[in-house]
Amino acid sequence: MLILGVVLVAGAVVLFILQPLIKGIHASLEREDDELTETEARKRVALLALRDVEYDFLAGKLDEEDYRSMKSRLTAEALAALEADEVARAGGGVVAADDIEAEIANLRYGLRSGFSCPACAFTNGEGSRFCSACGLSLGERVAT
Amino acid sequence: MTILGEVALWISLPIALWGMVVGYWGGRSQRGDLVLSAERSIYATFGLLIVASLGVVASFLGDRFEYWYVASYSNAELELFYKITGLWAGQRGSLLFWALLLALFATIAVFTNRKKNREFMPYVAGVLQTILAFFIIVLLFADVNPFERLDFTPANGQGLNPQLQNYWMTIHPPTLYLGFTAFSIPFAFAVASLLSGRLDARWIQLTRRWILTSWLFLSVGIVFGMRWAYEELGWGGYWFWDPVENASLLPWLTATAFLHSIQIQENRGMLKVWNMSLVVMTFLLTIFATFLTRSGLIESVHSFAQEIKIALIFLGFMGTVMALCTVLIIYRLPQLRSENQIESFFSRESAFLFNNLMLIGVAFTVMWGTMFPLISEGVTGQKISVGPPFFEMVNFPLGLILLALVGIGPVIAWRRATRKNLQKNFATPVVVGLVAGILLWISGARHELSLVTFSISAFVLTVIGTEFWKGTRTRARIEGEGYPLAFYHLITRNRRRWGGYTVHVGFVTMCIGFAGAGYNSDERYNVQPGDQVEITSPFGHTYSLTYEGLSVSLGKGQRNLLWQAIATVSVSQDGVPKGVLTTEKRQYTNRDSQPMTEVGIRSIVREDLYLILSALNDINGAVNAESDAQGIDLQVLIKPLVGFIWFGCFILAIGTVIALWPSVDRKRMAAAPHTGEQQEPALAGAAD
Known part of the structure; x- marks a missing residue:
């Protein structure tokens, strides 16, 4: 009886494990489409760092001078990251600098006016109540 | 059930090997x-190991003393609770x-x-x-099979070490x-x-919660061990290196070093090789700790001979893992280059680096001190143990620098x-x-290290x-929220940052507790019933302790207990009665060793009064209830x-749980279409 039980359990386990091979069931090995690419991730870092400088300034942790110098530096980094991301998205093509300037300006405006999503740094249109990228309510926007 | 468990363990081996091969x-x-x-x-491996573990538990519950493991760690009289926890009472079950x-965890991850x-x-x-x-x-x-049978079936087992029969130890x-x-x-x-x-920071973002979970359990587990030592070992300390x-x-x-250095990688694209090395090192140390805590290796080289097989297997595995990981890291070195450099000594990056250096310094000291007796015995034939003074001399200064860094890190600017x-x-x-230091000095605190x-x-x-x-005030101002709400939102909207700060508050609180040891007092009195002793606390109040007498009971009907002597001491603080404390000696039937001590502890916020029935x-x-045999040695400690x-x-x-808790944003994002976990503000730590 015991032996029968053991054989049955072992058989079931082996079948469970070998089934994908026998029946040809494949697990996906692809990277998901909606996953952040490396350039997107960099862009996020740069934008979030910019957001934090704004916060530190508002919280009185940075004085005007430090704030300006850090901000100009981070803006340059964000610009580079945006550019790299655009290049990656355009499949290697060069993006017109004007577009980036526009995006940065937009972002700055968003950061100041609060339309930039505090969670994912997506810049939303003026008057947005929810983030178009992640759905966060912008009415409760964050100052962290 | 036990046989089924044993069979399940055997089946799990080819299954695991198969999974390993087809995985790669x-x-x-x-x-x-x-x-x-x-x-x-x-x-499947998880399922089989559940069956195997249930098999071991069943052998305990069924008093199956033909199994070596059960015979060594249980006996018929052991309480049910300790029979169930017998699964991790000894090395075999623990493994x-x-x-x-x-x-x-593997099942959850997959x-x-x-x-x-x-x-x-x-x-x-x-x-x-x-x-x-x-x-x-x-x-x-490796001769550690929990299902190993003895050649005979003993009538009863040897029982569980009474020191392990404690809530904290389970x-x-x-x-x-x-x-x-x-x-x-x-x-x-x-x-x-x-x-x-x-090789980007993706693996770090994916495992951040795992790292924190592991760290939480490690921290709490270590403190549980301290608590056990404090309550059960009966010498008034909680850590003895x-x-x-x-x-x-x-x-x-x-792991703590890793937890901090990954933030530099996430924010600045630096320290990639270092983080890889830390994760490998930490993993190897968890294996090392598992091996060490359940073997007699460190006590003496001589026990090495008895455990040679398991020691060689463990060392072989650790060596192989280390070698393979090193090769892999070297192979990937071009892709692991740092994207940035540290710009200034006065920057948060540099504070993080110092934090890592200190933690690794402490780790190295602890490792060296732990292994030294073994090395010295191996080389010179003479076992030289390094005691607490060695660890304290090196680790206290490093610890103080670490403590200071906890304050410097959050406000020093990046770059x-x-x-x-x-x-x-x-x-x-x-x-x-x-x-604060000056005020404490004026109030009479003189212990230098504690003062610092x-x-x-x-x-x-x-x-x-x-x-x-500042965070709350800024939020309240910008959002027009009341302070309590602003504070709540401040934390919930960046749990990682504020959770981290909360963890730091906890750490500092613990350091204050450690420093309190500088003012410990320890007195020993020989007392007869009715005797009164007075002890003054460093906080200025005086305890009057009256020894009321000894009550000895023979452990009839009580499991494994031969006799129990309970000393009763009534306590008053500055003349105000504060109740009664008891401290005991217990002699267990199944151990020939010295009687065990149970201490009496009275805790108030500021200090513990800790009584030990020394002798x-x-x-x-x-034991024979002679009326003139009530005298005892009473040790009185103030902690x-x-x-x-x-x-x-x-x-x-709590801080770790705050940092672990999925954020509101994340939940919302998960609900939104075409976004997944990757939209998590994985880099919200830009502010951390």
Whole structure:
């Protein structure tokens, strides 16, 4: 009886494990489409760092001078990251600098006016109540 | 059930080996069927290890003394609760339990990633099955099989060491093991990242919660162990730099370093090789700790001979893992180059680096001190132990620097802190720290190391308090919220940052508790019933202790207890009665050793009054209830601030849970279409 039980359990386990091979069931090995690419991730870092400088300034942790110098530096980094991301998205093509300037300006405006999503740094249109990228309510926007 | 458990353990080995092979193979050949098979093998291994563990528990519950493990760690009289926890009472069961917990975490990791992060998963499954296969091989072939039978069936078992029959001792090992095993998941993802060539910070973001979970269990597990030592060992301390304690501290130190240095990688694209090395190091130390805590190796080289097989298998595995990981890291070196450089000594990066240096320094010291007796005995034939003074001499200064860094880190700017930044953020906290130190000095506190600790703690708490205050104020101003709501939102909207600060508050609180030990007092009195002794606390009040007498009971009907002598002491503080404390000696039937001590503790916020029944003047007389044999040696300890350690750990745990808790944003994002976990503000730590 015991032996029968053991054989049955072992058989079931082996079948469970070998089934994908026998029946040809494949697990996906692809990277998901909606996953952040490396350039997107960099862009996020740069934008979030910019957001934090704004916060530190508002919280009185940075004085005007430090704030300006850090901000100009981070803006340059964000610009580079945006550019790299655009290049990656355009499949290697060069993006017109004007577009980036526009995006940065937009972002700055968003950061100041609060339309930039505090969670994912997506810049939303003026008057947005929810983030178009992640759905966060912008009415409760964050100052962290 | 026990036989079924044994069979399940045997079946789990080929299953784990199969999963290991097809995991790597599937990753290499990009074959989805092999990968699925590898992932299923993890579920199967988990199921089989559950059966095996139930088999061990069943052998305890059924008093199956023909099994060596049951005969050595249980007897018929043992309480049901301790029979169930017998699974992790000794080395053999512990190893099985370790494998079971790892299989549980592996199952969770594979299941939650069944539809995402697929490029990592073949190798993650492969690595996890490698570790599982290793433990199963140890269990089956290193003379530590919990199902090993004796040639005869003893009438009764030897019973469980009475010191282990304690509430804390039943939860301390599993908590630590949860921490040890959970760290295998970040390790598996790190190796998967090396093998798959996906070398950005993705593996760190994916395993951040695992790292924190592991760290939480490690921290709490270590403190549980301290609590057990404090209550049960009966000498009034909680840490003695014992090899077993050290072994559990080592992975905690490197994991803490890792937890901080990954933030530099996430924010600045630096320290990639270092982080890989830390994750490998921490993993190896969890294995080392598991090995060390349950073997007699460190006590003497001579026990090495008895455990030579298991020692060689463990060392072989650790050596192989280290070698393979080193090769992999070197192979991937071009892709692991740092994207940035440290710009200034005065920057948050540099503070983080110092933090890492200090933690690794402490880890190295602890490792050296732990291994030294073994090395010295191996080389010179003479065992030279390094005692607490060695550890304290090196680790206290490093610890103080670490403590100061806890205060410096949050407010020093990334990249380059200007003088103004430093002045603006540090002036007040430094003044508060100094004033606190001076005030304590004036009030009579003279222990230098403790004073420095208190002073730095005041500095750090001021820094963190100011951070909370400024954040709340800013939020309240911008959002027009009331302060309580602003405070709540401040934390919930960036749990990682504020959770981290809360952890720091917990750590500082614990340090204050440790520093309290500078003012410990320890007196020993020989007393007869009716005698009164007076002890003055460092806080100024005086305890009057009246020894009321000894009550001895013979342990008839009580499990494993031969006799029990309870000394009753009534306590009054500055003349106000504060009740009664008892402290005991117990003699157990199944141990020939010395009687065990149960201490009496009265805790108030500021300090513990800790009574030890050190000795009975006349044991035989007392056991025979002779009225003139009531004299005892009563040891009276005052432990200032010791409660801060336990309370600090509680705050630390809460902080970790805050940092772990999925954020509101994340939940919303998960609900939104076409977004997944990757939209998590993984980099919200830009502010951390």
